[in-house]
Amino acid sequence: MIFFANIAAKEHYDRNELGRFRCDNIDAVYQPLTSVDVESYLSRIKLTAPGCDGIPAWLLTTCSYELADIVTCILNCSFLTGCVPSPWLNALVTPVPKVSTPTRMSDFRPISVTAHLSRIAEKYLVRNLLFPSIPTVNVIDQYAFKPSGSTTAALIHFTDKLTKMLETNNYVRCLMIDFSKAFDTVDHVLLLNKLFQLDLPANVINWICSFLSSRSQKCKVNGQLSNMANIGLSIVQGSGIGPTLYIVIKSDLHVVSQASKLVCDEHCSFEYSSST
Numbered sequence: 001m002i003f004f005a006n007i008a009a010k011e012h013y014d015r016n017e018l019g020r021f022r023c024d025n026i027d028a029v030y031q032p033l034t035s036v037d038v039e040s041y042l043s044r045i046k047l048t049a050p051g052c053d054g055i056p057a058w059l060l061t062t063c064s065y066e067l068a069d070i071v072t073c074i075l076n077c078s079f080l081t082g083c084v085p086s087p088w089l090n091a092l093v094t095p096v097p098k099v100s101t102p103t104r105m106s107d108f109r110p111i112s113v114t115a116h117l118s119r120i121a122e123k124y125l126v127r128n129l130l131f132p133s134i135p136t137v138n139v140i141d142q143y144a145f146k147p148s149g150s151t152t153a154a155l156i157h158f159t160d161k162l163t164k165m166l167e168t169n170n171y172v173r174c175l176m177i178d179f180s181k182a183f184d185t186v187d188h189v190l191l192l193n194k195l196f197q198l199d200l201p202a203n204v205i206n207w208i209c210s211f212l213s214s215r216s217q218k219c220k221v222n223g224q225l226s227n228m229a230n231i232g233l234s235i236v237q238g239s240g241i242g243p244t245l246y247i248v249i250k251s252d253l254h255v256v257s258q259a260s261k262l263v264c265d266e267h268c269s270f271e272y273s274s275s276t
Helices: 035-043 057-062 064-081 116-133 151-168 188-195 202-212 242-249
Strands: 090-097 108-113 171-178 216-221 260-265 268-275
Touching (some): 035 064, 035 116, 057 064, 064 116, 116 202, 151 171
Parallel strands (some): 090 216
Antiparallel strands (some): 090 108, 260 268
C-alpha cells in the first residue's frame, strides 16, 4: 500500500511552492452558478465510490433538489475566492489490475477517488472555462479527453491518412510513443506556466493552483488504509479536471515537418511521415 500511496510523490516537495502562481488582482466578473445548474449536476452523479469525505453518491443524487442550494453556495464561494476546500484535496488511491492475473506492482493502475462535490466543481470548470480557453490549433491532433474525440476516431484518422500517403509514396514511416507514467509524472510548476498562457480569469487560475497545492492521498486495499502521503506531481487520475490538464501540458507537442502528421490519444502519440 505504501508503494501506491507514494505514487506521484515529489522529492523535496515544498507545499507552498505553487503559491507564487496565485493572482492577487482578481478583476474578472464571475458568473455564479445557479441552483438549477447544480441540481442537474447532482442528479447525474455516477454511483461510484465516495472520496475521503465519505459522502456517498446515492445521497447526492437522491437529495439533489434538497441539497442544491447549499452545494451551490459552496461552489460559488470556492470559485469566487479561488480556494478549494481542504477535504477535496485528499484522495483514496485504489490499485486497479491492468491484466487478468497481476504478478507485480506495474500490473496495477492507481486510480485516485476524489470527493463527488470536487468532481462536480471540476466538470463545471472544464466545460465552461478551461476547455474553451484552449486554442483549437493546440487540440486539433488530440483525440482523447475532448467531446468530439475518441480512440476509434484516432484510429480511423490514422488509417485514412496512412493509406492516402501510400497511394503517392513508396513507403511511410510510423512511430508510436507510449509515455511511461504520463499522468503520474506531470510537474505542477510546468503545468501552471502553461495555464498562464491561456485566456483564463484570475480566479480560475487561483482555483486550479489551490487544487494542485497541498494534495495528499492514501491507498486503500481490502478495506485497509495506508498513511496519508503528500504528492507534488500528476494531474490526479480519476479527477474531473485531470484529463483536460493533461491536454494543456502536452498541447505544445507538434511535428516540425509539414510532411509529418501527429495523432494523440490519451498518453500515446502516433507520428507518421511519407517518403517517395
